[in-house]
Amino acid sequence: MIGAIYNEILYRPLANILVFFYAAIPYHDLGLSIILLTIVIRLLLYPFIAKQMKAQKQLSAIQPALKKIQDQYKDNKEEQAKKVMELYKSKGVNPASGCLPLLIQLPLLIALYQVFRQVSDPAYFQTFLGQLYSFVPHPTSINPTAFGFINLAHTSIVLGILAAATQFFQGYVMTPSSGIITGEKKVGTPSAGDSFQKALQMQTLYMLPIIIFIFSIKFAAALPLYWVTLNVFGIIQQVVTKIDTPYI
Template sequence: MGSLWQSGSDLLLGVLNFFYGISHSYGVAIILLTILVRVLLYPLSHKQLVSMKKMQQIQPRLKTLQEKYKDDKQKLNQEVMKLYREYGVNPAAGCLPLLVQLPILILLFKVIMNYDFGEEFFLGISLKHSLLSLMSQALGVATAKAGVMTVISGIVSNPAGLLNFGLYGGTLILWLLIGFVTWFQQKITTTGAASEQMAFMGWFMPLFMMFICLSLPGGVLLYWGVSSLIGVVQQVWVQRRTSVEISQKPVLYKDKPRSAEKSKAESEEVSKDV
């Protein structure tokens, strides 16, 4: 397993260096590598999203069945399976693709996390340093490892240091974008009447993600932001398409059936012409 993990890491690292050789920019290389991985994982992620959306669509009918057959578990299971077959839903289809995707995405995360990008900036984003580290530098706080309290104390002692926006501004904007994309993804995932638990996750997950990203290098934030943005676009597209497919009734005839009288009249006209 360790050799397989190392082989995957070496492969991604080779692709990253290949894209750098073409673009001469590590920022562009990270974006291209992220897009490539998302494209390769598209069939799996698409299957996962379609299954998730269909499960959301059948929730009202599923709850009705649970209420109707709450005292008959066997009948409930039979009706639930009929409902799954009617909509072509496989509950396991949403989990299996995710289990395949996660190791690859985690591997890509670790490759970028451990790569030495030097002091390169991309669109104002430092690929090597974290937002906390950059803000500490802007505030003139000398520390080996910056933390939240380091930045807060720096702001209190030297608020004018925040004017050095060029040093941390690009990373700050990307950090805020990741928080917004995470919030938006939670919002479109919990469509309809959300439970209190889902409503809680709707604002907790963005805040939690932003907290984690405070100490991550800018290169990782760039990967995470691009990957999340692609995921949201794909999710919106899949949800709209799946909603249309579910709402449409099956077409039994290519053309509208003709009445018997009309068909007979047309046959008589053809006979006269002949």
Template sequence: MGALGDLLSLIGTPLYYAISAVLVGWHWLFTTIGMNPDGGMTWALSIIGLTLVIRALLIPLFVKQIKSSRNMQLLQPKVRALQEKYKHDREKLAAETMNLYKETGTNPFASCLPLIVQMPIFITLFHLLNEASRDSVPHGFLNADLAASFGSATLFGSIPLAGSFWDYGVWRPEGELSVMLLALFLVLAMTATTFFTQRQLMAKNMPADAMSGPYAQQQKMLLYILPVAFGVGGVAFPIGVLLYWTTSNLWTMGQQFYVIRNNPAPGTPAFTAKEKRDAAKAARHGHAPAVAAGDTQVVEAPRPAQRQQPKRQTREQRRKQGNQSSQASSADADNNNGGS
């Protein structure tokens, strides 16, 4: 463990300071406005605040993930064409597929970036809470007093933030039903939000031709594998960590809903729905509505031109105009007589 331990310490120490700084900052804010510094709700809200800060910092990665996922969807017809062309040459297929991704600036692994970046944060928070609850071990800006407060904090008077379904349901036969119920609720919430986030992406923001092939199969597998994996592992997570992960999932679901609604991929149900909303909005403001996909444009018959009404004239103007007309008629008659 010598070299490996040094490496983990080198990576973990900056994370301990960064995460504890945000956590302690939120705790100071809630304490300043009058909340109990040792209360479980104060620390729970601090964990939620930590989650919001981390997810806000990860927005650029999320945007990159969305762009990569969209490019992967739109490239599926070309990928299938390559698979058909080089179906007997796997090396050539792999090379041509990577060239296609490179030419279009698509990174097939970018969709995992937010999850990969969050895992060290998740593990660090787990150790902060776990060690604070067991031995009041300080890390980073979480000093000994704050670590003791964090480790012993309870929700609703008897539910420790450091408690888990596994600890209270397996290792303690007498158990505490309230701890198990809250932990189970958060595990189910974490599992459900993971499922619906992935389901939302597949149902609304994937073109019909991208619903088949290896990429679609991968997405379908993730749709069921990820929630099950988080659900099984979640029974061993402390309530404070489950609170972080559930809040993060809710952020992801809302953020993805906003992006899909306002900037959907072409050829998807979300894109069709946005076109219809834009057409309805244009019609409400009196503009010519754009024709949404699948709709038939109704062409109105042209209206007849309105007859221009003559301008009103005074009696003097009408008399002068009459005299001029009479003189013109006399001149025409004389010309005709002269010509005959």
């Protein structure tokens, strides 16, 4: 039951959009088709990503008030937690909203991996064709070569490096201490809570690109191409938009 829902909601739509782009693009370039599919995905995810960016700006804006509560109730953790929740509620802050884009992207990533594997591997191609809608062109074959020189059915260290590098830069842009999204850099001596949060951010900033690089060189190059496009488009959105809505 769950598998059927997953197939109809995620796998089939992604597969059909990819083939639609492949059939519509002159010279039928799979790499360009993946880039267009990734942009569509990023645009669909943007409302959730915008909420994440908004939450980061809100959290940054209430840091002085949050630190005041932590100092005032440092010996009464229960009252401290109560006051923090009251502050969040009064300012309309939802700290958990930053996790939503990640939760949405995980099943998307799994579905995309399956789509990329089946579309570029002759052993799975007939099964893949069976997932196409009747109004979508049914190609007799799909050329896995992107831009005339990258075989997306094989691994690519270059794309793996680009995926890791763009992920690192996007993580840096999203880090509140960079000041790029929040509009200001933190100064002064950080509290214990700030230090823990910063340490966690730094671990994510450096570890996630490493993880992405490892996955990128283990799987077909179609996957890191998706990551590179997703990251580059995300960086552009984050830097240009910045969401200038007043939150406080």
